[in-house]
Amino acid sequence: MDTPAHAEHVRNEMTYCPAMRLAGWVVISIAACGSNDPEPAASPVTGPVATPVPNAAPAVVEPDVNADPDTPVGDAVKREAELAVKLAPFVDAFTNTEPSFTADGKQLMFVSSRDGVPQIYVADRDGPARRIVTSNERMVGAITVPGSKDIVFSADIGFDEQFSFFRVGLDGKDLIELTPDVKLQRVRPLIPENRPNTLLFSARKLNKPKTTIYSMSTRPVTEPKPIYSGESLLVAVSPDGKVGLVSKAITRTQQSIARLDLETGELGWAFPSDRHMTIFGSALTRDGKRVLVATEDGSDQVSLLALDLATGKELARHAFTPAHAQVNGMEEGKMGVVAVMLTVGNHRELRLLDTRTLAERTTAALPPGSGSLGGFSPDGKQVLVSWSAPDAPNEIYIVDTKTGRAEPRHETRPASGVPEIELVSSEITSFDGTKVPTHVYLPRGETGKKHPVIVEFHGGPMFGSLLRWDPSTAFFVSLGYAIVEPNIRGSTGYGSAFEHADDGPRRPDSFKDIEAVTGWIKTQPWADGDRLVAFGASYGGYLTLLALTNWPKMWRAGIGMAAFSDLITFLTANGPTPTWSVIEFGDPEKDADFLKSISPLRHVDQIVAPLFIYQGLHDPRVPKSEADQMVHALRRRKVQVEYMLAENEGHSRIRRETLLAMYPRMARFLETALK
Numbered sequence: 001m002d003t004p005a006h007a008e009h010v011r012n013e014m015t016y017c018p019a020m021r022l023a024g025w026v027v028i029s030i031a032a033c034g035s036n037d038p039e040p041a042a043s044p045v046t047g048p049v050a051t052p053v054p055n056a057a058p059a060v061v062e063p064d065v066n067a068d069p070d071t072p073v074g075d076a077v078k079r080e081a082e083l084a085v086k087l088a089p090f091v092d093a094f095t096n097t098e099p100s101f102t103a104d105g106k107q108l109m110f111v112s113s114r115d116g117v118p119q120i121y122v123a124d125r126d127g128p129a130r131r132i133v134t135s136n137e138r139m140v141g142a143i144t145v146p147g148s149k150d151i152v153f154s155a156d157i158g159f160d161e162q163f164s165f166f167r168v169g170l171d172g173k174d175l176i177e178l179t180p181d182v183k184l185q186r187v188r189p190l191i192p193e194n195r196p197n198t199l200l201f202s203a204r205k206l207n208k209p210k211t212t213i214y215s216m217s218t219r220p221v222t223e224p225k226p227i228y229s230g231e232s233l234l235v236a237v238s239p240d241g242k243v244g245l246v247s248k249a250i251t252r253t254q255q256s257i258a259r260l261d262l263e264t265g266e267l268g269w270a271f272p273s274d275r276h277m278t279i280f281g282s283a284l285t286r287d288g289k290r291v292l293v294a295t296e297d298g299s300d301q302v303s304l305l306a307l308d309l310a311t312g313k314e315l316a317r318h319a320f321t322p323a324h325a326q327v328n329g330m331e332e333g334k335m336g337v338v339a340v341m342l343t344v345g346n347h348r349e350l351r352l353l354d355t356r357t358l359a360e361r362t363t364a365a366l367p368p369g370s371g372s373l374g375g376f377s378p379d380g381k382q383v384l385v386s387w388s389a390p391d392a393p394n395e396i397y398i399v400d401t402k403t404g405r406a407e408p409r410h411e412t413r414p415a416s417g418v419p420e421i422e423l424v425s426s427e428i429t430s431f432d433g434t435k436v437p438t439h440v441y442l443p444r445g446e447t448g449k450k451h452p453v454i455v456e457f458h459g460g461p462m463f464g465s466l467l468r469w470d471p472s473t474a475f476f477v478s479l480g481y482a483i484v485e486p487n488i489r490g491s492t493g494y495g496s497a498f499e500h501a502d503d504g505p506r507r508p509d510s511f512k513d514i515e516a517v518t519g520w521i522k523t524q525p526w527a528d529g530d531r532l533v534a535f536g537a538s539y540g541g542y543l544t545l546l547a548l549t550n551w552p553k554m555w556r557a558g559i560g561m562a563a564f565s566d567l568i569t570f571l572t573a574n575g576p577t578p579t580w581s582v583i584e585f586g587d588p589e590k591d592a593d594f595l596k597s598i599s600p601l602r603h604v605d606q607i608v609a610p611l612f613i614y615q616g617l618h619d620p621r622v623p624k625s626e627a628d629q630m631v632h633a634l635r636r637r638k639v640q641v642e643y644m645l646a647e648n649e650g651h652s653r654i655r656r657e658t659l660l661a662m663y664p665r666m667a668r669f670l671e672t673a674l675k
Contacts, residue, residue, distance in 0.1 A: 067635070067643060068643075069643045070643050072665060072668075076668055081664070082664075084660050087471070087659070087660060087664055088414075089414040089417040090417055090419070090474040091660060092114075092414050092417060093471070094413070095394035096110050096111070096112045096395055096409075096411065097110065097111045097112075097372065097386040097394055098111040098141070098372075099374035099386055099396045100143070100374055100384065101144075101376070101384070102149075103144045103149070103378070105378040107124055107125075107170075108122070108124075108125060109121070109122050111140055113654070115131065116655060116656030117137065117654065118138045118140060119135065119139050125398070126409065129411075132170060132172050133175060135155065137156065137157055138155060138159055139155045140153065140155070141153055141154040143189065143190075143191060146194075149170045150168065150170070150174075152178070153165070153166055156650075158648050159648070159649050159650030161206075162206060164178070164180065165177070165178040165186065165189055178216070178218055178221055179224065183206070184203040184206075186202070187202045187233055187234070188201070190234065192239055198217060199217075200213070200214070200227075200234055201213070201224075201234065207620065210230070211230065213226070213227045213234045213244070227260075227262055228265045230248070231248055232246040232247060232248040232258070232260075234246055235283070238284060238288035239286070239288045240288065242262055242263055243261065243262060244260040245257055245259065245282055245284055246260045246267075249580075250580065254276035254579075255277065256272060257279060258270040258271070268312075269311065269312035271291075273312070277295055277297050277298070278296040278297070278298070278496065279295050280296070280327040281293075281294045281327050281330055284309065285306075285355060286332055286333075286334065289308070289309055290307065290309060290315060291307040291312075292304060293307060294327035296496055298496060299496075300324050300496050301323040302320050302325050302326060303319045304327070304340065316357055316358045317358065320340075323495070324493070324496070325493075326342065326343040327341070328341045328343050331373055331383065333380030333383060334378070334379060335401055336355045337354070337376075337380060338354070338355050339352055340352075340353060341372065346437060346465060346493065347369060347370055348370040348371060349366075350383075350399065350406075351364075352399075352401055361402075362403065364385070364404045364405075366385070368467060369387055369388050369389035369466075369468060370468045380401065381402070382398050383398075384396055384399070385399060387406075388468050389467065389468070389469065390467055390470075391421045392418065393417070393418075395408045395409065396408070397409070418474075419478050421442070421473075422443065422446070422447060423441060424447065424526075425437075426438050426439075428486070428517050430489075430509075434498075434509075436488055436489070436513045436516060436517055438487065441482070442526055443477055446526065447525065447526050448525050450526065451480055451481055451482040451526055451528060452481050452531035452532075453521055453531065453533065454476055454481050454484070454533045454535045455518065456473075456485050456535045456536060456540070457536035457539075457543040458487070459536070459540050460491070462490070463491065463492055464494070465486070465487055471663075482526055486514070488513035488517070489502050489513055490507075490510050503583055503584055504584070504586050505594065507598060511546065518551075531556050532554060533555065533556060533557045533558065533670060534548060534555050535558070536559075536560065536561070537563070537653070538561070538563070538564075538622060541560035542560075544559065545560055545565055545607075546600050548606075548609050549604065549606040549607055550606070552606045552607060556609060556610075556673055557610050558611045559611075560611065560612070560614070560630075561613075561614040561615075562616060562619055562622045563613065563626065563627065564622050564626045565627070566629065567599045569601075569629070570622070573623050573625070573626075601633060604630070604633040604637070607637075609673070610641070610669070610672075610673040611634065612644070612666055613630065613643050614644045614646070614662060615643075615644070615646070616651060616652055617645055617649065617650075618648075618649065618650040620651065621650075621651045627643065646661075
């Protein structure tokens with residue numbers, strides 16, 4: 001599950017979905033563990049969706065109940081091996097993300113999945129890539145050390161999101177761990193331009209709200225020195241390293257930023273000074289004199305503001321169009337250009353603005369899809385993005401900051417690694433007239449042929465299904481499935497009102513959106529309405545379980561990944577429930593009856609469809625106990641359930657060996673369930 005707070009700090013969008021953030025902020029967003037949750041037009045449940053269904057389970061299984069994972073045997077192993085051969089080209093059509101220029105501007109540095117786990121590579125603009133350090137653990141967040149040929153990067157163990165920092169030369173020599181002793185959730189560090197051996201960063205103990213901002217030297221390596229403690233993250237530093245910008249987030253709509261003296265630890269002005277507001281991101285300009293803030297004040301108008309760093313006074317403002325466009329990243333270069341990445345509905349756009357006036361210059365000419373912002377070239381003439389489309393894996397594009405022209409840095413990939421996909425988009429009218437944006441992936445040229453349908457629900461809840469590359473989508477489309485991705489109310493990219501339309505007691509309205517989408521699916525010429533699969537991860541996995549309990553006759557099967565099964569046990573698993581969770585779902589004590597009414601485990605007796613459950617052993621966001629208690633309850637009732645536990649994953653599905661084991665198991669499972 002992904003937390004709304006501090007979304008601006010999530011710079012490392014890897015290949016999967018953002019799962020729910022448990023306690024205020026997340027170090028790494030594993031971009032998109034999608035989930036799906038369709039519903040039939042005729043539902044056996046009457047009245048409000050939140051009303052407990054008959055014969056609900058009287059009690060929740062204790063969270064520490066052990067449920068052993070399954071191990072495929074016999075013909076299942078043989079069939080999975082055959083399916084793995086079909087999947088391999090899609091997995092091996094690797095992704096390149098987090099691009100930046102080296103300090104001299106002659107090479108590109110990026111994270112790539114080409115060797116089976118995210119690692120850091122360096123390459124000429126058109127030459128072959130070279131892995132800087134070889135490891136079997138995830139490496140992300142590489143930044144250059146100004147004036148040197150060194151970089152600093154982050155790595156964790158088993159995808160546990162407790163990142164340590166390392167320094168190494170671009171030639172792979174002189175590798176040293178800078179933070180070896182204490183396990184903490186560390187946010188990507190910052191290095192002041194004029195103090196290249198000083199590292200500044202925020203860190204906290206896993207799932208604890210209190211954050212400390214530290215300073216340390218990397219040459220020589222020193223113990224981190226605490227500067228400031230509270231519930232704020234360091235998001236930017238001035239070139240001289242004396243002033244920082246910190247962000248405090250209570251919820252997605254209750255945030256503020258403040259000026260921090262990095263020498264004394266004293267806070268200066270705060271914005272806003274008398275209230276809180278939605279802040280999508282903030283940064284300092286290169287001259288260290290102005291603060292850029294992407295914000296929305298509740299009116300559904302997203303704007304970029306320029307504030308004076310010394311006083312907090314507003315100097316300039318730019319209102320984006322469309323008004324509901326959400327800012328996902330921004331960066332300033334030397335040519336007086338600010339690059340801003342926007343989410344606009346189901347896709348993203350890169351806008352280039354004038355640094356001083358914030359007037360829009362141009363929009364980058366990128367293909368329809370989505371991606372994330374990288375770094376500027378040292379001269380400011382180019383900016384990098386990582387970009388993908390449904391039929392094109394993440395690639396690095398070099399964007400001309402004057403014209404907006406975008407040129408891809410092409411990589412050689414398996415010839416069969418790009419599927420033939422056809423896209424269908426629609427807006428479906430829900431029970432109260434709300435439009436539910438939905439897109440569908442189909443085998444090209446088969447819109448008139450009926451296909452089994454996987455309805456995939458995104459994680460979050462504060463996220464959205466974007467047009468993008470996903471090896472699982474490519475794989476299942478190649479097997480003849482239609483993939484439906486609805487952005488039900490609560491999704492981002494469609495404005496603040498739409499995003500908050502599922503908060504608290506209004507969450508059942510989003511379930512009714514699922515019902516509307518499923519009813520629409522059944523009328524489509526490409527859909528076999530008798531073979532529907534609910535599919536999702538994290539919050540989407542929760543929706544999958546909920547769909548199987550609320551509309552049991554609708555579904556032929558379900559696939560839930562990192563799915564929380566009971567809102568009471570989930571929200572209280574790591575101590576006091578964060579404020580954002582209370583607003584999003586409800587208070588586990590005051591709203592216990594409501595939360596129980598929308599908790600799948602409380603109504604497990606309604607599930608009849610076969611269910612596949614995937615869980616990462618080291619998941620720091622959705623505890624393994626959430627999967628265990630659902631598996632235990634289904635086995636007790638003798639409902640078909642298959643349980644896969646990935647022992648070297650967290651809230652993730654990233655390692656090549658995981659993907660080559662998981663998706664063939666899912667496909668084999670569905671072949672049996674849909675017969």
